[in-house]
Amino acid sequence: MTRVLLISGSTRSASTNTALLRTAAASAPDGIAASVYEGLATLPHFNPDDDHEPLPPAVAELRAAIAASDAVLFCTPEYAGTLPGSMKNLLDWTVGGTELSDKPVAWVNAAADARRGGGANGTLAVVLGYVQTRIVEDACRHVPVAREAIGPDGLVDDAATRAAIADVLTVLVQP
Ligand SMILES: Cc1cc2nc3c(=O)[nH]c(=O)nc-3n(C[C@H](O)[C@H](O)[C@H](O)COP(=O)(O)O)c2cc1C
Numbered sequence: 001m002t003r004v005l006l007i008s009g010s011t012r013s014a015s016t017n018t019a020l021l022r023t024a025a026a027s028a029p030d031g032i033a034a035s036v037y038e039g040l041a042t043l044p045h046f047n048p049d050d051d052h053e054p055l056p057p058a059v060a061e062l063r064a065a066i067a068a069s070d071a072v073l074f075c076t077p078e079y080a081g082t083l084p085g086s087m088k089n090l091l092d093w094t095v096g097g098t099e100l101s102d103k104p105v106a107w108v109n110a111a112a113d114a115r116r117g118g119g120a121n122g123t124l125a126v127v128l129g130y131v132q133t134r135i136v137e138d139a140c141r142h143v144p145v146a147r148e149a150i151g152p153d154g155l156v157d158d159a160a161t162r163a164a165i166a167d168v169l170t171v172l173v174q175p
Pocket of ligand 1: 011012018078081116
């Protein structure tokens with residue numbers, strides 16, 4: 001079983017980005033176990049003074065979740081032309097660890113309009129390059145999610161979207 005960690009950059013309860021990743025977890029192809037990281041809002045503000053053992057518990061959980069995964073898929077909104085602060089905060093907590101090094105990673109852009117989100121994903125690419133991940137370009141795709149497409153179960157209620165995000169997972173974990 002190949003394990004993929006799914007990290008959303010949105011703290012919003014009805015997030016389209018998180019809904020897409022929950023849909024990925026629910027639609028994962030055979031042989032892939034995908035799980036959504038749920039701790040974004042509980043991470044402390046990054047402080048180099050605290051970046052040592054024993055790490056803050058939420059940070060230790062984040063790093064353990066990354067270490068336990070074979071690949072990581074990100075999906076983040078764009079705020080003010082770049083990453084939301086909470087997402088950058090999460091990434092800053094990864095710099096001091098080696099868990100992301102050489103790890104296959106990709107991102108999906110869930111913006112309804114493909115012309116949006118480039119600032120966030122551009123910054124994400126810079127940071128993921130800085131921490132020496134292996135960016136799987138073919139898995140970095142636009143999978144649009146309209147707010148009204150999210151069903152009462154929190155999943156995207158659309159077969160084409162489920163197929164698209166399942167294909168992203170397949171490509172991400174290809175050797
Ligand atoms: C504070 C704030 C700033 C935003 N800035 C941008 C932006 O610069 N570019 C953009 O395309 N959308 C921007 N948006 C819109 C969000 O990216 C959009 O609503 C997104 O769908 C939110 O993702 P979510 O549904 O996962 O929470 C902004 C939204 C907020 C709340």
